[in-house]
Amino acid sequence: MPSKSKGVCYCTKHIFGKVVIVTGGNSGIGYETAKDLAYRGGRIIIACKNEEHGIAARDKIIAETGNRNVHFRKLNLASLKSVRQFAEDILKNKKRIDILINNAGIYSSKNVKTEDGLLEGMQVNHFGPFLLTCLLLPILKMSAPSRIINVSSVVYKKGKIDFNNLNMEKETESSFKGYQVYYNSKLCNILMITELSRRLEGTGVTANSLHPGIVNTNIFKGVDDRFTKIVISMFKCHFKTPWEGAQTTIYLAVSPEVASVSGKYFVDCHQEVSSKTSRDPELARKLWEVSEKLVCLNKLMNDNIQTKSKCKVNTEKLIV
Template sequence: MSVVLFIVLIAIIIALSVALYQKTTNALCISRRRLDGKTVIVTGGTAGMGLHIATDLAHRGARVIVACPFEDEGTNARKQIVEETGNENVVYKYLDLGSLQSVRQFAADILKTEDRLDVLLNNAGVLVPGDFLTSDGMNFIMQVNYYGTFLLTLLLIPLLKKTGKPGEASRIITTASVTHRVAKIDIEHFNKTNYWKRYEIYSNSKLCIVLFAHELSKRLKGSNVVINNVDPGFVGTRIYDSANKTLGSFVTSATKILFKTPWEGAQTALHVALDKKAGEVSGAYFMNCRRIQAAKHACCAKTAKVLWDESVRLVKVTEDELEQCFK
C-alpha cells in the first residue's frame, strides 16, 4: 500500500508542477486597442475560445459577426455577447464549413451586406467526430478544419483587400495546432476514409492550415492583407466530447486545470488580431502571444503549392474567383 501511495503522491506532484508551469507561462494579450468602426468575423464564435474572442472584440467596439452551424447556439451566443458588452452590433450568421454550398452562401451574404472586413478569424474546427465523407466528397474532419476554411478565406479576400490600407492591413487569422508537427505530408490520401487514424486526420488538417498560410501570404504580398497562424495550445473545450462524451468531459476538465481555459486559449488569437507588429508580418506562426517557428515541413514552398492546386480543384474555385482575389 505504501508503494501505491508513493506513486500516487509522485503523480500528484508532477501534475501540480505541470499545472504551475503552464499557468505561469500562459501569455495574455495586453493590447488596449479599440475597434470602433471595424468589422470582424469569428467562425466558431459561439462557444469555447471563439466565444471569448468574439466577446473581447465586441468589448472593443467592433461589429462582430459570429458564425456556426447551430442556430440555437448562435442565437444564444449573440444574446450573451450583447448582454456582457453592451454592444448591440453583434450578428449571428449560419455557416457550415462541412458544406461548400453553405460556405458560398455565407460568403455571398457577407459580400452583399458588409462594406468592410478588417479581421477574418478562422477559429472553427472539430477534433475527431468521425471518419466519413461529406456530400462534397471530402473527409469531414479535413473539410471542416481546412477545405471549408480555404474556400471561405478566398471568397472573402476581395472585401479584405478593399478594407486594408497601408499601415493598417486587414488580417486573416487561422487556428493551427501543435499537432501539425507530427502530421504526414501525403496530399494524395488526405481525403481518404478508413485510411488514417482519426487523430492523424486532425493533425493533417492543421498541417494544411499552416501550409495554406505560407502559400497565401506570398500571393497576398503588397495587397494590405496579411495572414498568420495562431497555436492556442492545449485548451479545455468541449471539442474533446467528439471522441467520447464521458472521457471528453474528463479531458476537458483536466486540460483546463493543467493547461489552458478557453479564455486563456483565446489570448494568442486576440494578440494577433490586435497587436500592431503582428499586423506587419504575414505567413508567421504565433504561440503564447509571440512569434515562433512552425515545423520545417509546414514551411515547404513546393508542398504548399501542390496543396494549393489540389485545394483549388477540390473546392471548385473558378478562374474568375481567383482573379478577383489576386488581380
C-alpha cells in the same frame, strides 16, 4: 491573472468600426475572442452552424459588452454550399471585412464524408475555411489593412501531407485514424498561411496562424478513443481556459506589433518558428492548388459564386 497562461494580450487598442468574422464564435475560444473584440468596439459576426447557439452567444455578448453591433450568420463548414451562401451574403451586404478569424474546428474520430464527398474532419478544419477565405479575399483586399488568422494547433507537427491520400480515401475501416486527420488538417492550416501570405504580398492583407494551447473546450467531445479520453480526463485540470486560449488570437487581431507581420506562426502571443515542412513553399503551393480543385474554386469564381452550383469531387481520381 491566470497562472496557466504564459501568453496574455496586454494590448488595449480599440477597433471601433472594424468588421470581424469569427467562425465558431458561439463557444470556447471563438466565443471569448468575439466577446473581447466586441468590448473593443468591433462589429462582430459570429459564424456557426447552430442557429440556436449562435443567437444565444450573440445575445450574451451584447448583454455583457453593451455592444449591439454583434450579429449571427449561419455557416456550416461541412457544406461547401453553406460556405458559398455565407460568402455571397457578406459580399452583398458588407462594405468591408477587416479581420477574418478561421477559428472553428472539430476533432472527428469517424471516417465520415460530407455531402461534398470530402472527409468531414478535413473539410471543417481545412477545405471549408480555405474556400471561405478565398471567396472573401476581394473584400479583405478592399478593406486593407486587414488581417486573416488561422487557429491551428501544435499537433500540426505530427501531420502528414500525402496528395494521393489527402482525403484519406485509401484508408480502410481498420487503418483509419481519426487523430491523424486532425493532425493533418492542422498542418494544412499553417501551409495555407504560408502560401496565402505569399499571394497577398503588397496588398496590405496579412495572414498568420497560431497554436492556442491545450484548451478545455468542447472540441474533445469528438474523441471516442478510450485511452485518449482517459488521458484528457487526467490532465484536464492543467488545460487552459477558453479565455486563456483566446489570447493569441486576440493579439494577432488587434496588436500594432504585428500589423505588418505575415506568414508567421504564433504561440502565447509570441512568434515562433514553425517546422520546416509547414514553411515549405513548394508543398504549400501544391496544397493550395489541390485544395482549389477539391472545392471547385475556379468554377465558383467563373460562376460568380452562384450558390446553386453543385460541386462534388471524385477524390479517388485526384492523383498529383
